[in-house]
Amino acid sequence: MHISRRNVLIEWGDCDPAGIVFYPRYFAWFDASTANHFASVGLLKPELIARYGVVGFPMVDTQGKFYTPSKFGDEVTIETTITGFGKSSFDVHHRLLRGDKLAVEGYEKRVLVKRADDGDGIKSVQVPEEIRTLFQR
Known part of the structure; x- marks a missing residue:
């Protein structure tokens, strides 16, 4: 998977x-x-919006696991990968590293959405196969 x-x-x-x-x-x-x-x-966000007619990918669930604190002046690296796709959702895993030490893990569930047909609110849309393919390389 792409990291x-x-x-x-x-x-x-x-x-x-x-x-x-x-x-x-x-x-x-x-x-x-x-x-x-x-x-x-x-897929910069403006291109994602223009190409697929979506308005974004809001978070519907999140979790963090904190192993060791980071402080002012530290430089950290965040590694991100999509670990799975649902029909309209996808799971994201983040690893925040301080040097080679895992400091924090983050998990998100996000949903691809567009404006509701009545213009009031948003509704989920199926994740296009092209997007799935880009992240499964």
Whole structure:
């Protein structure tokens, strides 16, 4: 399966008074890493929207496992992969590494959506085979 990587430098504002990363920051980084993952196979979000008529891929479930804290000044690497597809959903796994040490794992379930036919809200759409293929290389 396709793995993308991106580096994050932990800034002062990412940390709590104890000097370690405030846990919601990990979820923001994972969200950006999912968008980066799509970009890594040539599907920048504007192109995804234009090509497939979708409005995005909101998160419907998330989880984090925290093994060791990170702090101001650390540079971490986030590895992202899609581990499975449902009809309209897909599962994303993130591994945040500090050096070669696993610090945090994140899990997301996301759903590909478009605007509802009545224009009020969103509804799920089937993940196109082309997208599945791009990530299963």
